[in-house]
Amino acid sequence: MPAIEFRDAAVNYDGEQVLAPLNVSLTEQRIGVIGSNGSGKSTTVRLINGLIEPTSGLVLYDGLTPEKHGKEIRKRVGFVFSDAESQIVMPRVADDVAFSLRRFKLPRDEVKRRVAEVLERFELTDRAEHSPHTLSGGEKQMLALASVLVIEPDTIIADEPTTLLDLRNRRRIVRELMALDQQLIVVTHDLEMLCDFDRVLVIDDGQLVYDGAPGEAIAFYTDLMDAKP
Numbered sequence: 001m002p003a004i005e006f007r008d009a010a011v012n013y014d015g016e017q018v019l020a021p022l023n024v025s026l027t028e029q030r031i032g033v034i035g036s037n038g039s040g041k042s043t044t045v046r047l048i049n050g051l052i053e054p055t056s057g058l059v060l061y062d063g064l065t066p067e068k069h070g071k072e073i074r075k076r077v078g079f080v081f082s083d084a085e086s087q088i089v090m091p092r093v094a095d096d097v098a099f100s101l102r103r104f105k106l107p108r109d110e111v112k113r114r115v116a117e118v119l120e121r122f123e124l125t126d127r128a129e130h131s132p133h134t135l136s137g138g139e140k141q142m143l144a145l146a147s148v149l150v151i152e153p154d155t156i157i158a159d160e161p162t163t164l165l166d167l168r169n170r171r172r173i174v175r176e177l178m179a180l181d182q183q184l185i186v187v188t189h190d191l192e193m194l195c196d197f198d199r200v201l202v203i204d205d206g207q208l209v210y211d212g213a214p215g216e217a218i219a220f221y222t223d224l225m226d227a228k229p
């Protein structure tokens with residue numbers, strides 16, 4: 001698995017610390033990030049592919065920094081947001097998926113093959129010519145995942161991928177995520193999803209307060225929340 005290293009990586013906004021210097025090395029396949037609203041989870045994972053730059057310290061993806069090797073990292077790290085609607089860029093489903101591949105400069109046949117394959121996998125083939133905006137919420141999230149997986153990334157980061165989904169679609173997304181061979185980093189409030197993960201980080205008020213197996217991490221987080229007024 002790729003090695004993601006935070007070396008004293010901290011984030012401040014307007015002088016206010018949102019992420020305290022974080023030192024952690026992530027090499028496991030499935031890593032969860034949990035914590036209350038506004039605790040700094042999204043900030044933490046966005047540092048990995050350079051969506052946010054650290055105010056101080058470093059974040060390395062397999063030895064590469066987003067500042068110097070942003071292009072390469074973004075080819076290897078796919079990012080799925082909870083609001084799939086916001087990831088739609090093209091007027092047709094197939095073109096939306098193909099759009100992710102534009103930076104790879106692949107032959108047209110290869111693009112067609114990869115797009116068809118991923119649409120089939122996510123049962124979107126019969127929607128290929130439709131506008132992405134006409135898809136259901138569950139289908140939109142599948143499209144978002146398809147658009148990320150088509151680049152064949154080594155790491156997939158998903159920020160609250162199940163938040164807007166009903167039970168059936170939530171299960172579908174969880175099943176798809178758990179079936180991935182790649183490294184997976186998930187920010188979530190859906191604690192149940194994490195039971196088979198390798199490692200879970202608990203972030204509270206911009207600090208890493210627990211780092212361990214899912215059972216213990218969830219128990220720590222639950223106790224922490226119970227202890228708050």
Ligand SMILES: Nc1ncnc2c1ncn2[C@@H]1O[C@H](COP(=O)(O)OP(=O)(O)OP(=O)(O)O)[C@@H](O)[C@H]1O
Pocket residue numbers: 013018035036037038039040041042043044
């Ligand atoms: N661009 C920004 N400018 C100023 N403050 C910001 C910015 N982005 C995030 N913050 C603040 O940083 C803190 C951490 O935000 P972050 O999105 O990382 O939290 P989170 O744990 O992912 O929350 P949630 O579970 O609600 O998504 C919050 O207080 C947020 O308001």
